[in-house]
Amino acid sequence: MNILIYGAGVQGQYLAHVLNQPENNITLLARGQNYKYLNNRGVVLNHYLQNKRTTDYFNYVSKLGKNDNYDIIFVTMKYSDFYSIVPSIAQNISTNIIFIGNNTDPHKLRQTVLRQSITHKNISFGFLMTGGNRGESATTVIRFNAGELKVSHLNGIIPFHNKLDAIFKNSSIKLTYETRFEDWLMSHAAMIIPLNAGISLKNKYKENQKQLLSNIIKSYNELHLLIEHSNYNIVPKLQSTLFKNFKCLAYPLLKLIINIKIINQIQGSNSEINALYKDIKLLNKQTALTTNYLDEMIIEAR
Numbered sequence: 001m002n003i004l005i006y007g008a009g010v011q012g013q014y015l016a017h018v019l020n021q022p023e024n025n026i027t028l029l030a031r032g033q034n035y036k037y038l039n040n041r042g043v044v045l046n047h048y049l050q051n052k053r054t055t056d057y058f059n060y061v062s063k064l065g066k067n068d069n070y071d072i073i074f075v076t077m078k079y080s081d082f083y084s085i086v087p088s089i090a091q092n093i094s095t096n097i098i099f100i101g102n103n104t105d106p107h108k109l110r111q112t113v114l115r116q117s118i119t120h121k122n123i124s125f126g127f128l129m130t131g132g133n134r135g136e137s138a139t140t141v142i143r144f145n146a147g148e149l150k151v152s153h154l155n156g157i158i159p160f161h162n163k164l165d166a167i168f169k170n171s172s173i174k175l176t177y178e179t180r181f182e183d184w185l186m187s188h189a190a191m192i193i194p195l196n197a198g199i200s201l202k203n204k205y206k207e208n209q210k211q212l213l214s215n216i217i218k219s220y221n222e223l224h225l226l227i228e229h230s231n232y233n234i235v236p237k238l239q240s241t242l243f244k245n246f247k248c249l250a251y252p253l254l255k256l257i258i259n260i261k262i263i264n265q266i267q268g269s270n271s272e273i274n275a276l277y278k279d280i281k282l283l284n285k286q287t288a289l290t291t292n293y294l295d296e297m298i299i300e301a302r
Contacts, residue, residue, distance in 0.1 A: 001167050002071045003072055004072075006073055006085065008028045009077070010131065012076035015076060017054060019168070020058075026058045027060070028058050028059070028060050028061075029060075034134070035062050037136060039060050042056055045139050046138050064088045067092075072098065073089065078102075078271065078275075080275040081271075090116035091116075095119065095120060095122055096121075097121060097124070098124045098151060100127060102272060102276055104185065106154060106185065122153075125151070125185075146173045150181065150184065151175065152178045154182060158177070180233065186280075187233075187236075190239075194220055195216065197298055198212055198215075198297070199258050202258050213255060216254055219294035221243055221244055222291040222294050224244070226284065226287065
């Protein structure tokens with residue numbers, strides 16, 4: 001299979017690594033200094049939990065030409081960057097596209113691509129269950145086992161699922177066809193927005209961390225109520241149940257999460273968190289529900 005991974009951050013590099021099989025011809029699209037680093041040293045990954053380092057070599061490009069044809073294009077970028085590359089994707093002749101990452105309005109993104117496309121496109125979505133950060137000499141990856149890629153067409157079966165299955169056939173990573181993906185994406189956004197704000201504020205609240213944890217929990221409850229009121233389900237349900245009914249467990253769990261060393265390796269970018277927050281705030285316009293604690297945390301964290 002001829003594969004393009006559009007975006008060579010943590011997600012893109014790890015996806016290339018796990019798909020590096022003889023039957024997969026992989027090209028990574030990178031820009032700027034990252035393009036130079038990859039050309040010089042290849043994809044060097046520090047697998048944080050597994051305490052090992054791997055090096056892989058691929059084809060590298062810095063732009064997507066109109067006539068560059070791929071069986072599948074995986075777009076691995078921050079949500080806040082997706083729309084910036086829509087013209088490039090839309091003008092390309094490749095048919096099968098998967099946008100991988102956080103996304104609180106996948107239907108809008110799909111329609112934006114389709115309106116600008118010069119050829120037929122199948123636009124699907126995914127989420128890679130890994131984290132980490134990118135460095136000059138190597139990229140650190142946080143994963144449990146081999147990781148997991150959740151994919152969905154939102155409504156119905158992914159039209160190119162046979163190609164996906166073939167690409168992942170000999171890979172160690174788990175490929176999951178998620179049936180409730182919009183609920184899952186919204187629930188994941190609800191999980192990371194307050195958490196990232198809390199991590200950004202933890203030094204400011206060093207002497208009063210209990211207050212910070214309380215604000216995070218209240219933000220979760222506001223968000224979950226808003227999302228459920230907007231006809232989404234929290235997936236998994238335990239996520240909302242924990243912060244609503246088991247605060248005695250939520251406090252120590254959150255305290256552990258925001259203070260462990262590993263969290264510094266997986267914190268989300270401010271631009272992406274703000275983009276997700278703005279999308280979720282649009283739900284407020286359809287209801288009288290408020291998110292006062294969340295709003296205050298986001299403002300304070302900026």
